[in-house]
Amino acid sequence: MILTVVSGWRGLLAVAGLSLTVEGLYYLIRYLKRFRERRPQVLFFPAPVTCVRPLLLSSPGHCSCSLSHRESALSCLTRLLLSARRSLDVCVFTISSVELSNSVLAVHGRGVRVRVITDSDYMALAGSQVGAFRRAGIEVRHDQDANYMHHKFAVIDGLILITGSLNWSAQGIFGNKENVIIIKNTDVVKAFIEEFERLWNEYDPSKYSFSPKS
């Protein structure tokens, strides 16, 4: 029936034109939908003091503590870290937040490859979670000079970048005015992965040369 109706070159041209239009629109809508899903997300801090312990349980559980368990910038960040399935690369000046370090430990405990880069001065301060990471078998590398390794980013599965002003500390999360952007743009994520690999290589302890003190 259709073939009869569209017989002749003009009919074929019409069908070709219309099918191209429909197909073009389909791809445009699909592209825009994917683009919408990939647009950056912003979190502002301080976050309200909430408990994120239920998110860390391997099976859905309940926490009976007196804190609120509602959604917050912290729970969003926690969910993101916990979403890692293949790799979690953390490159943060300060890591003293028990909530975020518990997320990192939980991801490592599931067999995900976790690597941490941090600042040598701040990792030695009280409250730093670097010791807990190392005891759990997570490799941690740090800078070797007087300047700061001042980045505050993480890359999840090589696909999602978390970056901003936020140090991973209780004061950063619950006290300070801070921001975090979650970015899935391939070029941006790639640039941060390259920066991570560059620093990971630069801070490789097998490359250190220690001179014995005279």
Place this chain on the structure above:
Amino acid sequence: MILTVVSGWRGLLAVAGLSLTVEGLYYLIRYLKRFRERRPQVLFFPAPVTCVRPLLLSSPGHCSCSLSHRESALSCLTRLLLSARRSLDVCVFTISSVELSNSVLAVHGRGVRVRVITDSDYMALAGSQVGAFRRAGIEVRHDQDANYMHHKFAVIDGLILITGSLNWSAQGIFGNKENVIIIKNTDVVKAFIEEFERLWNEYDPSKYSFSPKS
């Protein structure tokens, strides 16, 4: 001639279909081009020590100092700040970089509306450029509590967001491992404008209440 060839409903359908395809493709290409221009840009620090003085001259000029004048992450940041035509909103924990504060002063000197939010503790330290801003007539507001106003962002003309880990200090620019992302995504820029306006309002000095010390 065309009208003769495409006579009949199938011909009209063909023309309609093809013109829709061409128009759809035109808009798709235009959209993708605009999207490409709007994709985020990333700068990593430390930057090489370069002189950006020529960028600050009102007419193209030459600097005979011994420093390099080549392009760098600092010159990119300087150009961006200097591109402000209508407004420059700066919300940065530390502002002690002479290079970046000279850019802010130059923008203010051209009659652009400049507003600065910073942290009360760090604005009092030696090297802070807040005094120079205030002497030039730039309004500076700051937090009022023990926590930090730890953001490190600026919005240019309400259109371009500069944000990241970088404090506007010489150590941040020339010493530390830092990052800055330049974002033009409307939703993200809007979120940071709203955060700026919220803090600008919260830190309005006319709202302070000072109790005389007993």
